[in-house]
Amino acid sequence: MHGWSASILFVLCCGVAGADPVDAASLAPIVVTATRSAQPVFEIPAAIDAVSVDDENTPGINPSEYLAGVPGLLARDRQNYAQDEQISIRGFGARSSFGVRGVRLYADGIPATMPDGQGQASNFALDSADRIEVLRGPFSALYGNSSGGVIQIFTADGSDPPQQRTHIAAGSWGTYRVGVDARGVNCALSYNVDFSHFYTDGYRGHGRAERESGNAKIDIAMNGDRKFSLLANTVALPGADDPLGLTRRQLNTDPRQPQPAAVQFDTRKSVHQDQLGAIYEQPLDDANQSIRVLGYFGQRDVQQFQAIAPSAQARPTSPGGAIDLDGDYGGADARWSWHGEIAQRVFEITAGSSFDRQNVHRFGYNNFFADLLGVQGALRRDEQNQVYNFDEYAQASWNLAERWLLNAGARHSDVHFTVNDHYITPTNSDDSGRRSYLATTPVAGLLFRATPQWHVYASYGNAFETPTFSELGYRPDGTAGINFALLPARSRNGEIGSKLHLGDGGEFDVTLFQADTRHELAVDTSSSGRTTFQNIERARRHGGEAKLDYALAPRWHILAAYTWLDATFRSPYLTCPAASTCTTPNTPVPAGARIPGVPKSLFHATLRFGVPSGWNATLEASAAGTVPVNDLNSQSAPGYGLLDASVGHVFARNSAHISTFLRLNNVFDRHYVGSVIVNESNGRYYEPAPGRGVFAGCTIDWIR
Helix, strand or coil, X not given: CHHHHHHHHHHHCCXXXXXXXXXXXXXXXXXXXCCCCCEEHHHCCCEEEEEECCCCCCCCCCCHHHHCCCCCEEEECCCCCCCCCEXXXXXXXXXXXXXXXXCEEEECCEECECXXXXXXXXCCCCCCEEEEEEEECHHHHHHCCCCCEEEEEEECCCCCCCEEEEEEEEECCCEEEEEEEEEEEECCEEEEXXXXXXXXXXXXXXXXXXXXXXXXEEEEEEHHHEEEEEEEEEEEEEEEECCCCECHHHHHHCCCCCCHHHHHHCCEEEEEEEEEXXXXXXXXXXXXXXXXXXXXXXXXXXXXXXXXXXXHHCCCCCCCCEEEEEEEEEEEEEEEEEEEEEXXXXXXXXXXXXXXXXXXXXXXXXXXXXXXXXXXXXXEEEEEEEEEEEEEEEEEEECCCCCEEEEEEEEEEEEEEEEEECCCECXXXXXXXXXEEEEEXXXXXXXXXEECCEEEEEEEEEEEXXXXXXXXXECCCCCECCCCCCCCEEEEEEEEEEEEECHHHCEEEEEEEEEEEEEEEEEEEEECCEEEEEEEEEEEEEEEEEEEEEEEECCXXXXXXXXXXXXXXXXXXXXXXXXXXXXCCCEEECCCCECCCCCCEEEEEEEEEECCCCEEEEEEEEEECCEECCXXXXXXXXXXXXXXXXXXXXXXXXXXXXXXXXXXXXXXXXXXXXEECCCCCCCCCEEECCCCEEEEEEEEEEEC
């Protein structure tokens, strides 16, 4: 506790005297993710950032382009669109080998994370977006299962006067993106509709990808301050190549090469998703009360071909090397809100309930036919996977004294998994089964307004994370079916923080945090290209974050973010080493081993010069420490430091606003590992990042 005492003193001392006397709350961005009501960031006892989504001299291809300046968040473009971006918050979600786990994703309030805790950021529509909110720490638990953090993207409202935007960007490795967006207001109707097309040959061999996406938001203002919103989203990723990871020797020999097995088996993934949602909001007779009801439904189809040798599929219980998922999902959220006074102090409360479900028909096939590899062969798996959650939640905010603000809440979650096996043979038994998880996650935070410009806070809460269907889907002996032995990971999270407003709208934030987890998920066995999981008794993630956002001069602006994170297993256990056929864990992992996929240090800084109309320029520096790639910590991805630069010019021409840019990534052409595949069973951990690359683009806004 002595370290924590010193840390607390350090945070409290960050209230630097001499800050300009501004109305800090009025300058802070407004967010809704932490409290489910519009609040200034400065008035929330939690670590939360709102990132504006604009072109800012970037191609606008991936969310990671906008999120590098958020402390505590690791968002990496894997240069592998068959596996989506790699995202973790304070070490949660780092073990994910594909998609996003341990972090909740939302788009306009609709979950992009399924009830089992696995999500995808591929449907985040950047052309029509207004901002991305990133919530870290204890209050993330109020979003239920797998809430190591929350990332939510918001579509911008329609504009008045109407506006049409065209965005074109192109660059190295045959990469280009075209996007169009139209937004406006017509009487009671507000709209924002966009469509984009993206293509790349890929930095590495066998890395081609193509993506088309569309997003629409239509708001209808009704009598009595009622509002109805219609949300539609679609994304298609046809046949994205998967170059797979490289071993250390392959990485050192040629970082641009694909894994040879990727070419041999033509590893690839196709995704098609369509989604429709609606939100209804209405104040009640008492103007202090309101209700909000959300409903959504979607369909998602996935086909994936893996690099699993035919010999490994010879066992009668093998599920094959080609996956075909055909499913739908949907849900609803209803909440009631009230704001007023208690003991003559402002009080707000929100209470609600949510239901989310996913129904997937999972097929498995051999990935060969006769001598042909990478094609759909004989059926090896046929089962129905269903998961749903039914949650209740409540949270309140009370200004209990002139300088004190109390936020508290709780969520009760009930998550159910069901597998109905339809592939039953004399040598492949019935793998049907059910598994349920229950959790109640309380959280509370207290904020003290030391001065009008300086606030300090502390918060504490519980969180939980169930295994995903992918982690439950295989038993330690390598056969398909629910691994009934797995328990949910349960964490106790605490943080203390300081929020300081500087002159001209600048800010300096510092946060210290710690999360102690029981039943952490880690690798159990590795056999025939399949990985199964086990629970580890204890793990800990603790560290600190700092962020400076400041205008150095009228035309100069700096944004800097730093994260120090120590994430370790606190209990020893046995695991299986990579590239082994191991059905019984036989290799010890000592207490104190680092949780893989997490750098201890992460830094990003942006220095920008510019005027609203004219020239602008940006320098971006980033650095990361070494990253262990497996539980044994026997290998690591080296740390790195990078520099990116861009220059642009903004033209104002009557009704048109034209922005152009030229961008140089990785100026010094550093060879480095951009992301890792944690505990890859064949030892192919490393995904190389691009060398020096050039991008140019133009955005034209037509305003009527």
